[in-house]
Amino acid sequence: MKVVGCRLSVVRKTRVALALALVFAVNVFAATPDMPRFRWENFTTANGLPDNHVFTVLVDGDRIWAATENGLGLYENGKWRIFTTADGLAHRAVLSLALDKRTGDVWAGTMGGLSRISAGRIDTFNQLNSGLSNDVVYGVAVQGDYVWTATAAGASRYNTRTGQWSLFNERNTPMYEIWTYAVTVGPDKVYYAVWGAGVLEYDIKTEHWKDYNDPDGETEIVLFKDQGLIHEITTSVSYVDGILWVATYFGDSRYDGRNWHNFLTKDSGLPSNFTNQVKALDANRAWFSTDKGLAYYDGTNWAVYRPNLKTGAPEMYVRDAEGSITNIAVDTAPAHNYTLAVDFQGDDIWVATAKGLSHGIRQK
Amino acid sequence: MRVRSQALGIFAAAAVMLGLLVFAGSAKAKPESDEAHYLSPREMALSLDGRWLYVMCEASDEVRVMDTQSGAVMKTVAVGHVPRGIALSPDGKKLYVANSWDDTASEIDTASLKVVRTLTTGFEPNGLALDGENKTLYVANRLSNDVSVIDLSSGQEIKRLAAGRGASYLTPSPDGKLLYCTHIYPKIGAHRTPPESEITIIDTQRQIVVDRKRLHNVAGVFHTAVSGDGKLVVSAQLRPHNLVPLAHVEHGWAFSDSLAIFGDDVNGVVQAPIDELERYFAMPYAVAITPDKTKLYVGSSGSETVSVIDIRKMLAYVRKTNVPIANDLSASANYVVGRIPVGRNPKGLLISRDGKRLFVANRLDDSIAVIDTANDVVVSSIDLGGKKDMTSLRRGERLFYTARFAFQGQFSCANCHIDSTFDGLQWDLEPDGFGVDIVDNRSIEDLGGTEPFKWNGGNPNMATECGPRTEKFFYRSQSFNSAELADLVTYVMALPYRPNRYRLAGGELTPMQERGKAIFERTRTKNGTPIPQANQCAYCHSGPKYTNTKLADVGSGKPTDRSPLIDVPQLPNVAYSPPYLHDGSAKSMEEIWTVFNPHDTHGVTNDLQKDELNDLIEYLRTL
Numbered sequence: 001m002k003v004v005g006c007r008l009s010v011v012r013k014t015r016v017a018l019a020l021a022l023v024f025a026v027n028v029f030a031a032t033p034d035m036p037r038f039r040w041e042n043f044t045t046a047n048g049l050p051d052n053h054v055f056t057v058l059v060d061g062d063r064i065w066a067a068t069e070n071g072l073g074l075y076e077n078g079k080w081r082i083f084t085t086a087d088g089l090a091h092r093a094v095l096s097l098a099l100d101k102r103t104g105d106v107w108a109g110t111m112g113g114l115s116r117i118s119a120g121r122i123d124t125f126n127q128l129n130s131g132l133s134n135d136v137v138y139g140v141a142v143q144g145d146y147v148w149t150a151t152a153a154g155a156s157r158y159n160t161r162t163g164q165w166s167l168f169n170e171r172n173t174p175m176y177e178i179w180t181y182a183v184t185v186g187p188d189k190v191y192y193a194v195w196g197a198g199v200l201e202y203d204i205k206t207e208h209w210k211d212y213n214d215p216d217g218e219t220e221i222v223l224f225k226d227q228g229l230i231h232e233i234t235t236s237v238s239y240v241d242g243i244l245w246v247a248t249y250f251g252d253s254r255y256d257g258r259n260w261h262n263f264l265t266k267d268s269g270l271p272s273n274f275t276n277q278v279k280a281l282d283a284n285r286a287w288f289s290t291d292k293g294l295a296y297y298d299g300t301n302w303a304v305y306r307p308n309l310k311t312g313a314p315e316m317y318v319r320d321a322e323g324s325i326t327n328i329a330v331d332t333a334p335a336h337n338y339t340l341a342v343d344f345q346g347d348d349i350w351v352a353t354a355k356g357l358s359h360g361i362r363q364k
Numbered sequence: 365m366r367v368r369s370q371a372l373g374i375f376a377a378a379a380v381m382l383g384l385l386v387f388a389g390s391a392k393a394k395p396e397s398d399e400a401h402y403l404s405p406r407e408m409a410l411s412l413d414g415r416w417l418y419v420m421c422e423a424s425d426e427v428r429v430m431d432t433q434s435g436a437v438m439k440t441v442a443v444g445h446v447p448r449g450i451a452l453s454p455d456g457k458k459l460y461v462a463n464s465w466d467d468t469a470s471e472i473d474t475a476s477l478k479v480v481r482t483l484t485t486g487f488e489p490n491g492l493a494l495d496g497e498n499k500t501l502y503v504a505n506r507l508s509n510d511v512s513v514i515d516l517s518s519g520q521e522i523k524r525l526a527a528g529r530g531a532s533y534l535t536p537s538p539d540g541k542l543l544y545c546t547h548i549y550p551k552i553g554a555h556r557t558p559p560e561s562e563i564t565i566i567d568t569q570r571q572i573v574v575d576r577k578r579l580h581n582v583a584g585v586f587h588t589a590v591s592g593d594g595k596l597v598v599s600a601q602l603r604p605h606n607l608v609p610l611a612h613v614e615h616g617w618a619f620s621d622s623l624a625i626f627g628d629d630v631n632g633v634v635q636a637p638i639d640e641l642e643r644y645f646a647m648p649y650a651v652a653i654t655p656d657k658t659k660l661y662v663g664s665s666g667s668e669t670v671s672v673i674d675i676r677k678m679l680a681y682v683r684k685t686n687v688p689i690a691n692d693l694s695a696s697a698n699y700v701v702g703r704i705p706v707g708r709n710p711k712g713l714l715i716s717r718d719g720k721r722l723f724v725a726n727r728l729d730d731s732i733a734v735i736d737t738a739n740d741v742v743v744s745s746i747d748l749g750g751k752k753d754m755t756s757l758r759r760g761e762r763l764f765y766t767a768r769f770a771f772q773g774q775f776s777c778a779n780c781h782i783d784s785t786f787d788g789l790q791w792d793l794e795p796d797g798f799g800v801d802i803v804d805n806r807s808i809e810d811l812g813g814t815e816p817f818k819w820n821g822g823n824p825n826m827a828t829e830c831g832p833r834t835e836k837f838f839y840r841s842q843s844f845n846s847a848e849l850a851d852l853v854t855y856v857m858a859l860p861y862r863p864n865r866y867r868l869a870g871g872e873l874t875p876m877q878e879r880g881k882a883i884f885e886r887t888r889t890k891n892g893t894p895i896p897q898a899n900q901c902a903y904c905h906s907g908p909k910y911t912n913t914k915l916a917d918v919g920s921g922k923p924t925d926r927s928p929l930i931d932v933p934q935l936p937n938v939a940y941s942p943p944y945l946h947d948g949s950a951k952s953m954e955e956i957w958t959v960f961n962p963h964d965t966h967g968v969t970n971d972l973q974k975d976e977l978n979d980l981i982e983y984l985r986t987l
Contacts (some may be wrong), residue, residue: 102522102523103524103572104570104573104574105526116526118526118573118576119564119565119573119576120576127958127974128955129954129955130952130954131954131974131977133974153974160524161510161524162865163508164982164985166876166978167978169975171975
């Protein structure tokens, strides 16, 4: 890592040195990308969060849903309301969330099935009482009248109008592993992150499936960086503006339908290749939740937000296109460097971490 | 409480006083159409100027347009099959009718009285309502348990909102900003737990569900009325006592006929009975509030009565009472101030815009009763036309829907078989103990060829099922005489199947359904092991009704069952009537095999993958 400010060489002539330093400093300030800055407010069990292990977060207007290891939290009007199995939740460990923007219903994937939270009523679907393929629901997404789920035994699609289920697995798709880990939908496509089997694409119009895998077939080696999906151990997919973003535990990928571009710590601002989630804002900008902090990519530059890995002190740094890194002085940081997911609330961001839920309040 | 008399003198006096002579009892409407069919008027709507009463007729698939000044039927508009709901647009220009068997809504132009558009809805649309801005139509779908949101500019359904099971009735608030949706079947919950229902509240500006009023111990919620100021909301509801033996019918523990009261006028949701001690007003269906908010009318379709409630007294009583009154049958004496006898199977209620008249749709009389709301007496009965000869079928239908045979008028056949279907409940019907032989209420569609009846196969025919059994177990008195019994059996055995929504239009099966059919008909397991004939799906579930009409032990018997032998049920339209198994212990079709078939005694299913089980279920839905 190169740090600007540490690379100034010593000059012999003071006048020249001062002049050079002045010019350089001006250039440095001019060159430091203007990346989003936040004041972080963190929620833990101490201030109402049901559990500090937060698996994902969902923004629904002014309401924030936090999926935790021990219940589903709803933050509204400054207070937390907790949904548990006593309320009908399928399981206390909530892994995934999706909002049906048309109906306002929230779908929660849990370790014991799928729940629909609709105006306070919870309906639960599991592998015993419904056609859901498996009770461990890692991912959920809403596409019109369909609710897609990524489960430990393949993909399921629930038709909310007819109550019919369609299952997708190794017998009717190119899914050669059935451990599906995440799902995302767009107007024309549905994408699945399949653990150990890359990415599956479902074309809504043609109803055909297509798979994307690591072309070198070497799960631990990248032979050619941008020849295809970076790795087959995929954890997350995000599909925005026709661009597919993929997170894996060994780097991340962006696919525009023709070309792949991959991100690794060694040649990007990713703080870690171990990425739990990628969530795109648009075709060029995305947030990466890694085990070593939260990263933002604006298409050129990177910013990382986290407690310092050694000291725990709030930390933010920016990496520009040339790889130069600038530390930004900050007073707050997300609750933990192990980040799992984000969602957006206007310019603000909410972050699920291993030790609490964080609200990034945009400062500039 | 005083019961209103129908004495002619009072009629005349009231009519003269109010200038209502136009509805003299002798006035006979001249229907435009022929009289070949019974009409079964069920719901009504009134034009904005109050001149035209639109009467939706369930049996004749039409809307009859009645002149409220002359009482004459001026026009008949044909709509779809088995219409169940009607609503007038806020501007009065359009009338909408829910065609429950077509899964459509007819849009009628009120100027030309022609159907100008047919809109697609969900499964079995019943009630409908519009937003205050005339832009969106909402339709409650009974079989898909949701509400269709239809954009009236495009005519397209834009989304569905999850409602209660058997969603059926929709009522807008006076400003159209809120809709109240009720449902007739309880939520499917844990076995042998009190039934739970809800009133679903929809915000029409956001087009989402914003609240669900929970109704504990309630199964069967019907119409809702909202006061003009929007502060009082009342729904008609049933409180079934299905967790105690029906042997206790003489103790009043079969059904409580009651109201759910909520809104700004009360604290929370109050359940209040309309029954009296030892006198019941079965199947409260429709409710109406006078414009001045002084009276609430409640029609009891089984008891052929409209109850009159003094709203001021009711609110005062429920506000001062700090204990639940839902089971206190003495409570009604504090607010019910009148009972008005009306015609057979009264359904829709509608108050004229000036509040002076209450129209009652006497469904099985093909007539409209007109009540003078100043004196609460029926001042006329308007004949809508329709077939006049009483057939055995029609007589049987009347018997099916009346509660007059039951002990103290507690219930009719239709209490448990709502609209001739089922109630989604499990009952303890046997008189010999507590909790023995719990049985799920089965569908009664097209029963011919499925004999014997009862889950233990104890009744060889419908006459036995409906005759001595009802006398002894249900009614505690003489039930139907032989002629009546014959009529009732005629009606029950003639009930048709509802349309199956899972079959493709051409009758062919989807690939998933084809795979399921192969599983249903298979004779070997996946590894080639022969399946004993008696354990093959298609052995017991054989023939045109998918029952061999025999008894079988499929391992679903419970310690409380006197015998593990269960009547093999017919399967057509089985998708509509969860829960399943003889005692309703399986909340879904999946649970029949995922929970209650551990030893492959109810067909061999444990070699199936999850998607194969889904295939099987998808096929069963087509039957």
